[in-house]
Amino acid sequence: MAVDFIDVEIPEPGQWQEVSPGILWLRMPLPFDLNHINLYLIEDYDATSKTKGYALIDTGIGLPKTQALWDSLLTKINAPLTKVIVTHLHPDHIGMAGYLVDKFRVPFYMSHSEYFVARALSAGSRGASGWQDDEYLVRCGMSADYVTQASEKRKNNKGVGQVILPIPLQHERLQEGEEIKIGTDHWQIMIGRGHSPEHVCLYNKQTHVLISGDHVLPIITPNIGVYSTEPNANPLKMYLDTLPQFKNLPEDTLVLPSHKQPFIGLHNRVDELIEHHHEHLEHLREFCKEGKTIKDCLPVLFKRELNEHNLFFAIAEAFSHLNYLYFQQEMRRDINDIGHYIFSTK
Numbered sequence: 001m002a003v004d005f006i007d008v009e010i011p012e013p014g015q016w017q018e019v020s021p022g023i024l025w026l027r028m029p030l031p032f033d034l035n036h037i038n039l040y041l042i043e044d045y046d047a048t049s050k051t052k053g054y055a056l057i058d059t060g061i062g063l064p065k066t067q068a069l070w071d072s073l074l075t076k077i078n079a080p081l082t083k084v085i086v087t088h089l090h091p092d093h094i095g096m097a098g099y100l101v102d103k104f105r106v107p108f109y110m111s112h113s114e115y116f117v118a119r120a121l122s123a124g125s126r127g128a129s130g131w132q133d134d135e136y137l138v139r140c141g142m143s144a145d146y147v148t149q150a151s152e153k154r155k156n157n158k159g160v161g162q163v164i165l166p167i168p169l170q171h172e173r174l175q176e177g178e179e180i181k182i183g184t185d186h187w188q189i190m191i192g193r194g195h196s197p198e199h200v201c202l203y204n205k206q207t208h209v210l211i212s213g214d215h216v217l218p219i220i221t222p223n224i225g226v227y228s229t230e231p232n233a234n235p236l237k238m239y240l241d242t243l244p245q246f247k248n249l250p251e252d253t254l255v256l257p258s259h260k261q262p263f264i265g266l267h268n269r270v271d272e273l274i275e276h277h278h279e280h281l282e283h284l285r286e287f288c289k290e291g292k293t294i295k296d297c298l299p300v301l302f303k304r305e306l307n308e309h310n311l312f313f314a315i316a317e318a319f320s321h322l323n324y325l326y327f328q329q330e331m332r333r334d335i336n337d338i339g340h341y342i343f344s345t346k
């Protein structure tokens with residue numbers, strides 16, 4: 001195996017395990033195939049109130065079940081939160097931030113892009129016309145029926161805002177290369193791109209601990225997708241460009257990811273993630289020797305059956321790989337007579 005999981009029992013939802021001195025690992029449930037998220041509490045000291053407490057990294061999805069688990073956990077742990085830090089805008093990370101920031105009236109830390117994109121996406125379309133969302137699905141090669149049904153569903157759906165509680169109206173900006181002090185330690189801010197716009201990872205130089213969020217995960221690979229908000233994005237290039245920096249951290253770094261388990265083996269994992277995408281790109285170059293739609297390419301990238309929730313992310317992932325090859329000028333991208341993109345290897 002390329003990574004070694006540390007020998008700590010997986011915490012039950014609403015419980016915790018110490019993974020490193022002063023760092024507690026928590027788990028919250030998710031209503032998806034990926035059924036959990038890891039959150040971390042780091043011992044901290046609040047200079048204003050002169051109280052000991054914990055800085056929290058990520059918050060869980062904004063559903064009543066998570067809130068109930070938070071209430072019970074906070075009672076058991078009997079210490080306040082001092083800071084709420086969110087790695088990126090996805091609802092399993094930011095969902096409960098508003099609740100926790102309000103409860104303790106503490107500062108809320110995010111990178112600039114993640115904060116504002118989270119505010120924008122959770123506010124929904126505000127009645128804006130949906131033709132561009134429809135066109136995105138057509139370009140992806142989805143059937144006319146599928147596009148019509150998706151369009152109908154969107155009308156009755158509040159989108160991602162349903163699982164994100166109102167986001168605090170103020171944030172403290174986390175920036176690449178700067179540090180944030182938690183307790184007596186300084187954590188270095190590292191930015192990863194591609195899975196989300198300006199994903200924050202935190203690295204502790206003294207203890208060699210990396211909080212990697214979704215940027216570096218064991219076993220599974222983070223979704224790298226092109227979505228309807230920016231169909232000409234090239235997030236795979238951004239992801240591949242921001243992974244190698246993590247190989248500059250020591251080999252013995254303890255990685256605390258947002259899904260699965262904490263592990264040692266950062267260098268191997270970074271190599272594997274890069275390799276994984278290059279393999280997908282190679283398979284697509286071969287498959288698209290005769291022009292293919294984005295939907296045609298799904299079986300090349302995904303061997304498992306895809307449910308509706310997964311299909312949305314799978315299309316976006318296939319799109320990101322094909323756009324990468326298009327912007328590398330290795331593929332042509334034409335539009336056929338029914339509006340589908342046809343990608344063909346040059």
Ligand SMILES: [Zn+2]
Pocket residue numbers: 088090195196214
């Ligand atoms: Zn994510």
